[in-house]
Amino acid sequence: MGRSLTVVAWNCRAVAEVSxxxxxxxxxxxxxxxxxxxxxxxxxxxxxRSYEAYFTYTDFVTPPRVLRIDALPAA
Numbered sequence: 001m002g003r004s005l006t007v008v009a010w011n012c013r014a015v016a017e018v019s020x021x022x023x024x025x026x027x028x029x030x031x032x033x034x035x036x037x038x039x040x041x042x043x044x045x046x047x048x049r050s051y052e053a054y055f056t057y058t059d060f061v062t063p064p065r066v067l068r069i070d071a072l073p074a075a
């Protein structure tokens with residue numbers, strides 16, 4: 001059985017952030033590197049049994065695009 005993780009998105013000081021946490025103990029594992037200070041949304045899971053997630057990103061000068069995060073941090 002794999003590790004239980006969650007991907008969380010929120011705005012902090014009007015800047016979007018996407019982070020990964022371990023559900024077992026709440027440990028912060030990673031923060032996604034976003035291309036700017038825009039907005040994120042529309043999260044979708046990756047393939048079954050993967051640790052991938054896809055989400056949209058946009059800002060004032062960037063058209064909406066889909067980004068990918070691998071939620072399982074490197075060991």
